[in-house]
Amino acid sequence: MILGALDQFQDGLRFLFESRDSVAGGVQVGGSELLPLLGEHMKVTLYGTVLATLLAVPLAIFLAHTGRGAFAASSVANVGRAVPSIAVVLFFSAYLGFGVTNLVFGLTLLAIPPIFTNTFVGIRQVDTDVVDAARGQGLSGLQIVTKVELPLSLPLIFGGIRTSFVNVVATATLGPLVGVVTLGDPILSPGVYGAAGQLGTAILIAVIAVAGELVFAGIQRAATPKGIRRSDPGRARRLGRRAQLRASSV
Amino acid sequence: MSFLLAQIELRDRTGGTDSCVLENGFCPTWIRENLSEYVEPTQRHLELVVSSVALGFAIAFLLALLAHRRRFLVGPITGATGVLYTIPSLALFALLLPITGFGFLPALLALSGYNLLVIFRNVMAGLDNVPAEAKDAALGMGLTENQVLRRVELPLAIPEIVAGLRIATTTTVGLAALAFIAGAGGLGGQILTDPNFKSNIVVAGGLCVVMAILLDLLLVVAERVASPWKRATA
Numbered sequence: 001m002i003l004g005a006l007d008q009f010q011d012g013l014r015f016l017f018e019s020r021d022s023v024a025g026g027v028q029v030g031g032s033e034l035l036p037l038l039g040e041h042m043k044v045t046l047y048g049t050v051l052a053t054l055l056a057v058p059l060a061i062f063l064a065h066t067g068r069g070a071f072a073a074s075s076v077a078n079v080g081r082a083v084p085s086i087a088v089v090l091f092f093s094a095y096l097g098f099g100v101t102n103l104v105f106g107l108t109l110l111a112i113p114p115i116f117t118n119t120f121v122g123i124r125q126v127d128t129d130v131v132d133a134a135r136g137q138g139l140s141g142l143q144i145v146t147k148v149e150l151p152l153s154l155p156l157i158f159g160g161i162r163t164s165f166v167n168v169v170a171t172a173t174l175g176p177l178v179g180v181v182t183l184g185d186p187i188l189s190p191g192v193y194g195a196a197g198q199l200g201t202a203i204l205i206a207v208i209a210v211a212g213e214l215v216f217a218g219i220q221r222a223a224t225p226k227g228i229r230r231s232d233p234g235r236a237r238r239l240g241r242r243a244q245l246r247a248s249s250v
Numbered sequence: 251m252s253f254l255l256a257q258i259e260l261r262d263r264t265g266g267t268d269s270c271v272l273e274n275g276f277c278p279t280w281i282r283e284n285l286s287e288y289v290e291p292t293q294r295h296l297e298l299v300v301s302s303v304a305l306g307f308a309i310a311f312l313l314a315l316l317a318h319r320r321r322f323l324v325g326p327i328t329g330a331t332g333v334l335y336t337i338p339s340l341a342l343f344a345l346l347l348p349i350t351g352f353g354f355l356p357a358l359l360a361l362s363g364y365n366l367l368v369i370f371r372n373v374m375a376g377l378d379n380v381p382a383e384a385k386d387a388a389l390g391m392g393l394t395e396n397q398v399l400r401r402v403e404l405p406l407a408i409p410e411i412v413a414g415l416r417i418a419t420t421t422t423v424g425l426a427a428l429a430f431i432a433g434a435g436g437l438g439g440q441i442l443t444d445p446n447f448k449s450n451i452v453v454a455g456g457l458c459v460v461m462a463i464l465l466d467l468l469l470v471v472a473e474r475v476a477s478p479w480k481r482a483t484a
Binding site for chain 1: 336344437442
């Protein structure tokens with residue numbers, strides 16, 4: 001049984017590198033035929049993540065800076081987690097019709113809560129002493145936001161974008177349900193692509209998600225201002241964990 | 251156009267003469283008449299959520315106790331569960347199929363896997379936040395390490411542990427909607443019986459949200475019951 005599973009995984013990997021006939025024949029699938037699917041997948045993922053960032057970050061900064069909306073933020077984050085991605089994606093396509101725009105719309109909505117919550121928590125957790133010191137030095141409200149609060153919360157903001165990116169890569173696999181042929185097609189239609197197609201594409205998507213996570217982790221580290229990059233790694237880890245915990249429990 | 255849509259056998263919408271249903275609107279009448287269709291998928295969904303949160307909690311809790319005593323394990327466990335957490339659910343279900351075959355098992359394994367990181371991290375944080383004075387006092391009164399763990403550390407870690415369970419539960423309700431790919435049914439499978447009918451999407455998606463809110467409330471109540479000393483001060 002183990003050997004059988006290994007064979008299947010091997011065949012799945014082969015599907016990624018060599019094209020073959022579809023199950024019913026007549027159409028080539030796999031290998032280079034996957035490139036358009038990959039392109040479509042990355043396109044909707046990038047649109048969704050970028051749009052969500054542009055919408056969520058300014059709003060969260062405004063609300064956190066003025067100290068309003070903490071309750072709304074926590075409710076959105078909590079309920080948002082439970083709404084099934086498949087329902088969101090299908091809901092908008094049922095109302096607005098099939099196509100890339102409406103898929104991106106759904107993906108954007110799903111990507112907003114993690115970015116919003118992390119930005120909100122990031123701004124709120126900036127030490128009030130630091131903000132007071134900045135105000136005492138004569139910085140205006142806008143300057144406090146751009147020169148103090150924003151840089152100090154960049155690590156958490158990028159943490160939110162990282163979470164959303166991975167979520168959106170995952171959710172974009174539902175694209176074929178609304179007429180956008182992403183990498184989800186071989187997973188959702190093993191009857192056409194075969195079991196090897198389903199498995200191989202699943203491996204590919206897992207690799208993309210993990211790679212994205214690593215890239216964003218690198219960006220997150222690079223974006224951390226030197227002043228809060230602790231020389232003592234133990235302390236940094238504890239602080240990071242506490243901030244993360246607060247972000248996830250909001 | 252996707253290949254999939256052609257394959258799904260669309261169920262005839264009962265009450266097909268109703269103009270609202272024909273025009274694919276949001277139809278309260280249709281929903282009232284067809285609500286019984288959703289009972290079985292909802293039960294199935296609930297089974298998936300409860301069993302996978304329970305299994306995920308059991309494993310993560312044991313891992314946390316282990317790492318609590320042997321600190322060098324914290325990094326590797328966080329890393330491994332983190333990678334698991336990153337793999338998209340639809341892909342993970344598909345990856346498990348060659349090993350487990352179709353059905354409840356791959357869904358259970360994948361969904362429990364997603365809970366490990368959150369619960370592990372929160373149990374560890376709860377144990378780490380216990381004041382050293384409390385532990386010292388307990389040791390001074392002659393309690394053994396194990397007694398300190400059971401009578402002092404774990405009770406004081408309850409808020410963080412429950413916070414982790416709440417996140418894990420609401421997340422799993424959402425993720426379980428994709429378990430159809432593993433052949434495990436649930437409300438996601440119900441959505442796909444008629445994936446473009448607005449009423450169907452709203453009812454099935456709404457049931458997920460209601461389920462998440464109810465389970466969340468249940469956990470909040472459980473936390474209060476499990477920590478009576480908090481109620482006394484409140």
